[in-house]
Amino acid sequence: MRKLILNVHLYGGLLCAPYLVIFGFSSLHFNHHFSFVEPAPNQVEWDAPLTVPSMPDNQAMADSVRDALGLMGWTIPWNMKRDPSGDLQFDLERPGKSYTLHTALKEGKVHVSEHHKGFWQVVNSLHGSGQLPNSRFVPLWGVYTEVCTWFVFFAAASGLYLWINTRRERKIGVLTLVVALGGSVFLVLLVIVRG
Amino acid sequence: MYTFIRRIHLFSGLVLLVFVLMYFVSGYVIIHRPWFGKSEPATIHRQEPLIVSERRSDEEMSRYLQEKYGLRGQRSPANHRPDGSVRFSFVRPGTSFEALIAPDGKSLTITEKHLGAADIANGLHRLHGYHGGWLYLLWAFVYDLASAALIVFAISGVVLWFQSTSRRLAGWLCLALSCGFTASMMGYLLLSR
Numbered sequence: 403m404r405k406l407i408l409n410v411h412l413y414g415g416l417l418c419a420p421y422l423v424i425f426g427f428s429s430l431h432f433n434h435h436f437s438f439v440e441p442a443p444n445q446v447e448w449d450a451p452l453t454v455p456s457m458p459d460n461q462a463m464a465d466s467v468r469d470a471l472g473l474m475g476w477t478i479p480w481n482m483k484r485d486p487s488g489d490l491q492f493d494l495e496r497p498g499k500s501y502t503l504h505t506a507l508k509e510g511k512v513h514v515s516e517h518h519k520g521f522w523q524v525v526n527s528l529h530g531s532g533q534l535p536n537s538r539f540v541p542l543w544g545v546y547t548e549v550c551t552w553f554v555f556f557a558a559a560s561g562l563y564l565w566i567n568t569r570r571e572r573k574i575g576v577l578t579l580v581v582a583l584g585g586s587v588f589l590v591l592l593v594i595v596r597g
Numbered sequence: 598m599y600t601f602i603r604r605i606h607l608f609s610g611l612v613l614l615v616f617v618l619m620y621f622v623s624g625y626v627i628i629h630r631p632w633f634g635k636s637e638p639a640t641i642h643r644q645e646p647l648i649v650s651e652r653r654s655d656e657e658m659s660r661y662l663q664e665k666y667g668l669r670g671q672r673s674p675a676n677h678r679p680d681g682s683v684r685f686s687f688v689r690p691g692t693s694f695e696a697l698i699a700p701d702g703k704s705l706t707i708t709e710k711h712l713g714a715a716d717i718a719n720g721l722h723r724l725h726g727y728h729g730g731w732l733y734l735l736w737a738f739v740y741d742l743a744s745a746a747l748i749v750f751a752i753s754g755v756v757l758w759f760q761s762t763s764r765r766l767a768g769w770l771c772l773a774l775s776c777g778f779t780a781s782m783m784g785y786l787l788l789s790r
Contacts, residue, residue, distance in 0.1 A: 412758050416771035419751040420779040426747030429620070433725045433741055473790065498786035524786045528779075532628065543782050547628065554621045557750075561610055571607065579611045586615030589739065593724065594717060597670055597689035597732055 404567055411560045418550040421528075425550075428529035431522075439526055441519040452505060452512040456488045464492040465535075467505060467512060474536040475501070496534055497527030599760045606753040609746045616743035623722035626715050636713035647698060647705045658698075659685050666707060668694040671729030690720030 431439050454470050457463040464477040467490070475496030482492040487508070494501040502515040532544025565575060610617075626633055645666060653661060655675035662668055662685055670687035677683050681700030686693065695708045712720070727737045758768050 412754075412761075413767060413771050415751070415754040416758060416768055417775045419755055419772070420775050422747045422751040424779070426744045426751070429725075429744035429747070430741060433727070433737055433744070496786070518787075521783070521787065524783050527786070528782065530624065530628065539782070539785055542778075544628075546778065551621050551625050551628075554617065558610070558614060558618055561607075565607055565611075571604070575607065575611055578608060579614070582612040583615055586613075586619075586739070589736065590615070590619060590721065593721070593732060593736055594690050 404564070407560045408564060411557055411564065414553045415557060418553045421546060421550040422554075424525055424528050428526045431526055436522075439522040441517070441523050444518040444520065446516045446518070448514050448516065449511050450514065451510055452507070453510060454505075454507075456507055460484060460490060460492070463490050463505075464494075464503075467492075467503060468494055469536065471503075471512065471514075472536065473501065474534050474540075475499070476535060497531055497540075498524045599757070602753050602756050602760075605749060606757060609749050609753075613739075613743045613746045616739055617746060619721060620743060623718040626718040627722060630715065630719075633715040634713070636715070638710040638712045638716070640711075641709040643707050643709075645705050645707060647703055649702075655683075655685075658683075659687075662696050662705070663687060666696065666705075668696060668707070670694060671724065671726070671733045673729070688720070688724075690724060691717035 430436075450471055452467065452470060454463070454466045457466065460482040461477065461479055464482060468475065468477060473494060475494040478493040478495060482490060484490055489505045489507055491502065491504040494503060498519055500517045500519065502517075504513045505511075506513065528543060530547065531540060532547060534540040565571075649658075649661070656672075659672045659675060663672060668685075668687040670689035670692060673686040673688065675683050675685055683698045685696045685698075687696075688694075691712050691714075693710045693712075697706045697708070699705065724733070725737055725740050727734055755772070759765065762768070
Protein backbone atom coordinates (compact mmCIF):
# COMPACT_ATOMS: atom_id res chain seq x y z
CA MET A 403 0.00 0.00 0.00
CA ARG A 404 2.80 2.41 0.96
CA LYS A 405 4.60 1.73 -2.32
CA LEU A 406 1.45 2.40 -4.33
CA ILE A 407 0.85 5.70 -2.52
CA LEU A 408 4.51 6.68 -2.97
CA ASN A 409 4.34 5.95 -6.70
CA VAL A 410 1.14 7.98 -7.19
CA HIS A 411 2.69 10.81 -5.13
CA LEU A 412 5.88 10.66 -7.21
CA TYR A 413 4.52 10.24 -10.73
CA GLY A 414 1.47 12.43 -10.11
CA GLY A 415 3.91 15.10 -8.96
CA LEU A 416 5.90 14.76 -12.19
CA LEU A 417 2.67 15.09 -14.18
CA CYS A 418 1.60 18.19 -12.27
CA ALA A 419 5.00 19.85 -11.75
CA PRO A 420 4.61 22.38 -14.64
CA TYR A 421 1.20 23.46 -13.37
CA LEU A 422 2.53 23.96 -9.84
CA VAL A 423 5.36 26.14 -11.19
CA ILE A 424 2.91 28.18 -13.30
CA PHE A 425 0.42 28.52 -10.44
CA GLY A 426 3.20 29.56 -8.05
CA PHE A 427 4.74 32.05 -10.46
CA SER A 428 1.43 33.66 -11.46
CA SER A 429 0.43 33.94 -7.78
CA LEU A 430 3.70 35.74 -7.05
CA HIS A 431 2.96 38.05 -9.97
CA PHE A 432 -0.49 38.91 -8.57
CA ASN A 433 1.22 39.99 -5.35
CA HIS A 434 4.08 41.94 -6.94
CA HIS A 435 3.01 42.91 -10.49
CA PHE A 436 6.41 42.15 -12.03
CA SER A 437 7.20 44.70 -14.72
CA PHE A 438 8.61 42.07 -17.10
CA VAL A 439 5.21 40.33 -17.20
CA GLU A 440 3.43 43.43 -18.49
CA PRO A 441 2.78 43.19 -22.23
CA ALA A 442 5.29 45.03 -24.41
CA PRO A 443 3.80 47.10 -27.25
CA ASN A 444 3.74 44.72 -30.18
CA GLN A 445 1.02 45.28 -32.73
CA VAL A 446 0.23 43.89 -36.16
CA GLU A 447 -2.40 45.35 -38.51
CA TRP A 448 -4.18 43.29 -41.13
CA ASP A 449 -7.33 43.20 -43.25
CA ALA A 450 -9.47 40.19 -44.04
CA PRO A 451 -12.47 39.64 -46.33
CA LEU A 452 -15.74 39.55 -44.40
CA THR A 453 -19.16 38.36 -45.47
CA VAL A 454 -21.51 38.63 -42.51
CA PRO A 455 -24.92 40.34 -42.52
CA SER A 456 -25.36 43.53 -40.53
CA MET A 457 -27.17 42.84 -37.25
CA PRO A 458 -28.89 45.29 -34.91
CA ASP A 459 -27.44 43.64 -31.79
CA ASN A 460 -23.77 44.61 -31.24
CA GLN A 461 -22.89 41.49 -29.26
CA ALA A 462 -24.41 39.12 -31.83
CA MET A 463 -22.65 40.91 -34.68
CA ALA A 464 -19.28 40.92 -32.87
CA ASP A 465 -19.60 37.19 -32.19
CA SER A 466 -20.53 36.61 -35.82
CA VAL A 467 -17.47 38.54 -37.10
CA ARG A 468 -15.19 36.68 -34.69
CA ASP A 469 -16.58 33.33 -35.82
CA ALA A 470 -16.32 34.28 -39.52
CA LEU A 471 -12.63 35.08 -39.06
CA GLY A 472 -12.03 31.93 -36.98
CA LEU A 473 -10.57 33.97 -34.13
CA MET A 474 -10.61 32.75 -30.52
CA GLY A 475 -11.60 34.87 -27.53
CA TRP A 476 -14.26 36.82 -25.72
CA THR A 477 -15.89 39.88 -27.26
CA ILE A 478 -16.01 42.74 -24.76
CA PRO A 479 -19.63 43.95 -24.44
CA TRP A 480 -18.81 47.31 -22.81
CA ASN A 481 -16.33 48.31 -25.48
CA MET A 482 -18.33 48.32 -28.73
CA LYS A 483 -18.99 51.29 -31.00
CA ARG A 484 -21.39 51.40 -33.93
CA ASP A 485 -20.73 53.84 -36.81
CA PRO A 486 -23.64 55.71 -38.43
CA SER A 487 -22.94 53.52 -41.49
CA GLY A 488 -23.72 50.41 -39.41
CA ASP A 489 -20.14 49.24 -39.07
CA LEU A 490 -19.00 47.96 -35.70
CA GLN A 491 -15.76 48.40 -33.77
CA PHE A 492 -15.15 46.00 -30.92
CA ASP A 493 -12.41 44.37 -28.83
CA LEU A 494 -11.64 40.68 -28.56
CA GLU A 495 -9.60 39.30 -25.66
CA ARG A 496 -7.86 35.99 -25.13
CA PRO A 497 -4.75 34.72 -23.36
CA GLY A 498 -1.73 35.79 -25.40
CA LYS A 499 -3.45 38.28 -27.71
CA SER A 500 -6.04 41.00 -27.88
CA TYR A 501 -7.66 42.41 -30.99
CA THR A 502 -9.52 45.53 -32.03
CA LEU A 503 -11.72 44.82 -35.04
CA HIS A 504 -13.46 47.38 -37.25
CA THR A 505 -15.83 46.12 -39.90
CA ALA A 506 -16.21 47.74 -43.31
CA LEU A 507 -19.32 45.92 -44.52
CA LYS A 508 -19.73 47.87 -47.76
CA GLU A 509 -16.18 46.99 -48.78
CA GLY A 510 -16.70 43.41 -47.57
CA LYS A 511 -13.74 43.44 -45.21
CA VAL A 512 -12.66 43.89 -41.61
CA HIS A 513 -9.60 45.74 -40.29
CA VAL A 514 -7.86 44.03 -37.39
CA SER A 515 -5.29 45.45 -34.93
CA GLU A 516 -3.67 42.46 -33.27
CA HIS A 517 -1.77 43.03 -30.01
CA HIS A 518 0.68 40.34 -28.88
CA LYS A 519 0.90 40.17 -25.09
CA GLY A 520 4.08 38.11 -24.89
CA PHE A 521 5.33 34.96 -23.20
CA TRP A 522 4.91 35.92 -19.54
CA GLN A 523 1.31 37.03 -20.02
CA VAL A 524 0.57 33.61 -21.47
CA VAL A 525 2.23 31.93 -18.48
CA ASN A 526 0.17 34.13 -16.19
CA SER A 527 -3.07 33.37 -18.02
CA LEU A 528 -2.60 29.64 -17.44
CA HIS A 529 -3.26 30.23 -13.71
CA GLY A 530 -6.91 29.44 -14.29
CA SER A 531 -7.76 29.08 -17.98
CA GLY A 532 -10.31 26.47 -18.93
CA GLN A 533 -12.66 27.77 -21.59
CA LEU A 534 -12.00 29.90 -24.64
CA PRO A 535 -14.61 30.53 -27.36
CA ASN A 536 -13.66 28.87 -30.68
CA SER A 537 -10.88 26.78 -29.15
CA ARG A 538 -11.06 23.02 -28.73
CA PHE A 539 -7.54 22.77 -27.28
CA VAL A 540 -7.74 25.22 -24.35
CA PRO A 541 -10.47 23.25 -22.49
CA LEU A 542 -7.84 20.49 -22.11
CA TRP A 543 -5.95 22.92 -19.86
CA GLY A 544 -9.11 23.11 -17.72
CA VAL A 545 -9.04 19.32 -17.40
CA TYR A 546 -5.34 19.46 -16.49
CA THR A 547 -6.07 22.15 -13.87
CA GLU A 548 -8.80 19.97 -12.39
CA VAL A 549 -6.51 16.93 -12.26
CA CYS A 550 -3.72 18.96 -10.65
CA THR A 551 -6.08 20.46 -8.07
CA TRP A 552 -7.19 17.00 -6.96
CA PHE A 553 -3.59 15.83 -7.06
CA VAL A 554 -2.58 18.62 -4.64
CA PHE A 555 -5.21 17.40 -2.15
CA PHE A 556 -3.94 13.86 -2.59
CA ALA A 557 -0.29 14.95 -2.38
CA ALA A 558 -0.93 16.75 0.92
CA ALA A 559 -2.61 13.70 2.46
CA SER A 560 -0.18 11.17 0.99
CA GLY A 561 2.82 13.32 1.88
CA LEU A 562 1.72 13.33 5.52
CA TYR A 563 1.11 9.58 5.39
CA LEU A 564 4.53 8.87 3.87
CA TRP A 565 6.29 11.12 6.37
CA ILE A 566 4.53 9.58 9.39
CA ASN A 567 5.45 6.10 8.15
CA THR A 568 9.16 6.83 7.79
CA ARG A 569 9.52 7.76 11.50
CA ARG A 570 12.22 10.27 10.55
CA GLU A 571 12.00 13.86 11.81
CA ARG A 572 8.90 12.86 13.74
CA LYS A 573 9.16 15.22 16.74
CA ILE A 574 10.32 18.32 14.91
CA GLY A 575 7.84 17.60 12.12
CA VAL A 576 4.86 17.28 14.45
CA LEU A 577 5.91 20.45 16.28
CA THR A 578 6.28 22.32 12.98
CA LEU A 579 2.94 21.03 11.73
CA VAL A 580 1.05 21.94 14.91
CA VAL A 581 2.54 25.44 15.12
CA ALA A 582 2.07 26.12 11.39
CA LEU A 583 -1.44 24.67 11.36
CA GLY A 584 -2.51 26.73 14.36
CA GLY A 585 -0.87 29.89 13.02
CA SER A 586 -2.35 29.53 9.55
CA VAL A 587 -5.88 28.77 10.73
CA PHE A 588 -5.64 31.66 13.19
CA LEU A 589 -4.51 34.05 10.41
CA VAL A 590 -7.30 32.95 8.05
CA LEU A 591 -9.93 33.35 10.78
CA LEU A 592 -8.45 36.68 11.85
CA VAL A 593 -8.74 38.05 8.31
CA ILE A 594 -12.31 36.79 7.93
CA VAL A 595 -13.56 37.85 11.35
CA ARG A 596 -11.44 40.84 12.32
CA GLY A 597 -9.96 42.05 9.01
CA MET B 598 22.21 16.45 -0.68
CA TYR B 599 19.21 14.11 -1.01
CA THR B 600 18.40 14.49 2.68
CA PHE B 601 18.68 18.26 2.49
CA ILE B 602 16.29 18.51 -0.48
CA ARG B 603 13.92 16.01 1.12
CA ARG B 604 13.81 18.20 4.22
CA ILE B 605 13.05 21.30 2.17
CA HIS B 606 10.25 19.40 0.39
CA LEU B 607 8.86 18.08 3.68
CA PHE B 608 9.10 21.15 5.90
CA SER B 609 7.89 23.66 3.30
CA GLY B 610 4.89 21.34 2.96
CA LEU B 611 4.31 21.10 6.70
CA VAL B 612 4.65 24.85 7.27
CA LEU B 613 2.46 25.94 4.36
CA LEU B 614 -0.01 23.05 4.24
CA VAL B 615 -3.06 25.10 5.25
CA PHE B 616 -2.34 28.01 2.93
CA VAL B 617 -1.54 25.87 -0.11
CA LEU B 618 -4.69 23.80 0.43
CA MET B 619 -6.74 26.95 1.05
CA TYR B 620 -5.64 28.35 -2.33
CA PHE B 621 -6.53 25.14 -4.16
CA VAL B 622 -9.88 24.75 -2.35
CA SER B 623 -10.82 28.39 -2.99
CA GLY B 624 -9.54 28.12 -6.59
CA TYR B 625 -11.76 25.07 -7.04
CA VAL B 626 -14.76 27.07 -5.77
CA ILE B 627 -13.93 29.85 -8.27
CA ILE B 628 -13.56 27.45 -11.21
CA HIS B 629 -16.83 25.68 -10.38
CA ARG B 630 -18.68 28.73 -9.05
CA PRO B 631 -22.15 27.66 -10.33
CA TRP B 632 -21.94 24.42 -8.32
CA PHE B 633 -21.77 26.39 -5.09
CA GLY B 634 -24.92 28.46 -5.64
CA LYS B 635 -25.28 32.07 -6.58
CA SER B 636 -26.20 34.44 -3.78
CA GLU B 637 -26.98 38.11 -4.19
CA PRO B 638 -24.99 40.26 -1.76
CA ALA B 639 -26.90 41.97 1.05
CA THR B 640 -26.29 45.66 0.25
CA ILE B 641 -26.67 48.61 2.61
CA HIS B 642 -26.31 52.25 1.51
CA ARG B 643 -25.89 55.16 3.90
CA GLN B 644 -25.12 58.85 3.58
CA GLU B 645 -22.78 60.53 6.05
CA PRO B 646 -21.60 64.12 6.42
CA LEU B 647 -17.85 64.56 6.00
CA ILE B 648 -16.19 67.20 8.16
CA VAL B 649 -12.46 67.30 7.61
CA SER B 650 -10.66 70.43 8.77
CA GLU B 651 -7.19 69.91 7.29
CA ARG B 652 -6.09 68.64 3.88
CA ARG B 653 -5.21 64.94 3.90
CA SER B 654 -3.37 62.69 1.48
CA ASP B 655 -5.30 59.79 -0.07
CA GLU B 656 -3.65 57.35 2.34
CA GLU B 657 -4.50 59.52 5.36
CA MET B 658 -8.06 59.99 4.15
CA SER B 659 -8.45 56.26 3.58
CA ARG B 660 -7.24 55.57 7.10
CA TYR B 661 -9.49 58.29 8.52
CA LEU B 662 -12.60 56.95 6.77
CA GLN B 663 -11.79 53.45 7.96
CA GLU B 664 -11.52 54.51 11.59
CA LYS B 665 -14.30 57.10 11.65
CA TYR B 666 -16.96 55.04 9.85
CA GLY B 667 -15.88 51.50 10.80
CA LEU B 668 -15.02 50.41 7.26
CA ARG B 669 -13.00 47.27 7.93
CA GLY B 670 -10.88 45.56 5.29
CA GLN B 671 -7.84 45.98 3.09
CA ARG B 672 -7.49 49.57 1.96
CA SER B 673 -7.09 50.07 -1.81
CA PRO B 674 -5.62 53.11 -3.58
CA ALA B 675 -8.09 55.99 -4.02
CA ASN B 676 -9.86 56.37 -7.36
CA HIS B 677 -10.23 60.02 -8.44
CA ARG B 678 -13.17 60.11 -10.85
CA PRO B 679 -13.68 62.60 -13.71
CA ASP B 680 -16.66 64.26 -11.93
CA GLY B 681 -14.45 65.20 -8.96
CA SER B 682 -15.71 62.51 -6.60
CA VAL B 683 -13.21 60.16 -4.95
CA ARG B 684 -13.83 56.48 -4.32
CA PHE B 685 -12.16 54.50 -1.52
CA SER B 686 -12.53 50.73 -1.30
CA PHE B 687 -12.07 48.43 1.68
CA VAL B 688 -12.29 44.70 1.10
CA ARG B 689 -12.06 41.68 3.32
CA PRO B 690 -13.26 38.15 2.49
CA GLY B 691 -17.06 38.18 2.45
CA THR B 692 -17.48 41.93 3.02
CA SER B 693 -16.69 45.04 1.02
CA PHE B 694 -17.15 48.76 1.68
CA GLU B 695 -17.06 51.56 -0.84
CA ALA B 696 -16.91 55.17 0.35
CA LEU B 697 -17.68 57.71 -2.36
CA ILE B 698 -16.82 61.28 -1.41
CA ALA B 699 -19.01 63.82 -3.22
CA PRO B 700 -17.30 66.28 -5.61
CA ASP B 701 -17.82 69.11 -3.08
CA GLY B 702 -16.03 67.01 -0.41
CA LYS B 703 -18.76 67.60 2.20
CA SER B 704 -20.52 64.25 2.24
CA LEU B 705 -19.95 60.63 1.43
CA THR B 706 -22.03 57.64 0.42
CA ILE B 707 -21.06 54.33 1.96
CA THR B 708 -22.06 51.10 0.23
CA GLU B 709 -21.63 47.97 2.31
CA LYS B 710 -21.91 44.51 0.74
CA HIS B 711 -22.11 41.23 2.64
CA LEU B 712 -21.47 38.11 0.57
CA GLY B 713 -22.02 34.37 1.05
CA ALA B 714 -19.65 31.53 1.99
CA ALA B 715 -18.50 30.85 -1.59
CA ASP B 716 -17.60 34.51 -1.91
CA ILE B 717 -15.56 34.31 1.29
CA ALA B 718 -13.49 31.59 -0.44
CA ASN B 719 -13.24 33.83 -3.50
CA GLY B 720 -12.15 36.74 -1.29
CA LEU B 721 -9.46 34.67 0.43
CA HIS B 722 -8.13 33.54 -2.96
CA ARG B 723 -7.96 37.06 -4.35
CA LEU B 724 -6.64 38.85 -1.26
CA HIS B 725 -3.12 39.96 -2.10
CA GLY B 726 -0.81 42.96 -2.33
CA TYR B 727 1.44 44.65 0.19
CA HIS B 728 -0.92 47.39 1.32
CA GLY B 729 -3.82 48.03 3.65
CA GLY B 730 -2.50 47.49 7.18
CA TRP B 731 -0.32 45.05 9.15
CA LEU B 732 -2.75 42.14 8.94
CA TYR B 733 -2.78 42.35 5.14
CA LEU B 734 0.99 42.77 4.99
CA LEU B 735 1.31 39.56 6.99
CA TRP B 736 -1.22 37.87 4.71
CA ALA B 737 0.68 38.98 1.61
CA PHE B 738 3.91 37.63 3.09
CA VAL B 739 2.40 34.19 3.80
CA TYR B 740 0.78 34.30 0.34
CA ASP B 741 4.26 34.82 -1.13
CA LEU B 742 5.62 31.91 0.88
CA ALA B 743 2.79 29.63 -0.28
CA SER B 744 3.31 30.69 -3.91
CA ALA B 745 7.06 30.14 -3.73
CA ALA B 746 6.43 26.81 -1.96
CA LEU B 747 4.56 25.51 -5.02
CA ILE B 748 7.64 26.15 -7.16
CA VAL B 749 9.84 24.57 -4.49
CA PHE B 750 7.58 21.47 -4.25
CA ALA B 751 7.76 20.98 -8.00
CA ILE B 752 11.51 21.43 -8.41
CA SER B 753 12.52 19.56 -5.24
CA GLY B 754 10.06 16.79 -6.12
CA VAL B 755 11.67 16.32 -9.55
CA VAL B 756 15.14 16.27 -7.97
CA LEU B 757 14.01 13.74 -5.31
CA TRP B 758 12.51 11.48 -7.98
CA PHE B 759 15.72 11.67 -10.03
CA GLN B 760 17.92 10.84 -7.06
CA SER B 761 15.72 8.14 -5.54
CA THR B 762 15.59 5.67 -8.42
CA SER B 763 17.77 4.33 -11.17
CA ARG B 764 14.77 3.18 -13.27
CA ARG B 765 13.65 6.49 -14.63
CA LEU B 766 11.78 5.72 -17.85
CA ALA B 767 8.27 6.09 -16.39
CA GLY B 768 9.29 9.32 -14.68
CA TRP B 769 10.81 10.77 -17.82
CA LEU B 770 7.62 9.88 -19.70
CA CYS B 771 5.45 11.65 -17.09
CA LEU B 772 7.71 14.68 -17.14
CA ALA B 773 7.88 14.79 -20.94
CA LEU B 774 4.09 14.48 -21.15
CA SER B 775 3.40 17.29 -18.67
CA CYS B 776 6.13 19.63 -19.96
CA GLY B 777 5.23 18.87 -23.58
CA PHE B 778 1.55 19.56 -22.97
CA THR B 779 2.33 22.82 -21.13
CA ALA B 780 4.77 23.97 -23.84
CA SER B 781 2.20 23.09 -26.55
CA MET B 782 -0.48 25.12 -24.78
CA MET B 783 1.84 28.10 -24.48
CA GLY B 784 2.90 27.82 -28.10
CA TYR B 785 -0.73 27.52 -29.19
CA LEU B 786 -1.73 30.66 -27.30
CA LEU B 787 1.32 32.60 -28.45
CA LEU B 788 1.36 31.63 -32.10
CA SER B 789 -2.16 30.75 -33.20
CA ARG B 790 -4.14 33.47 -34.95
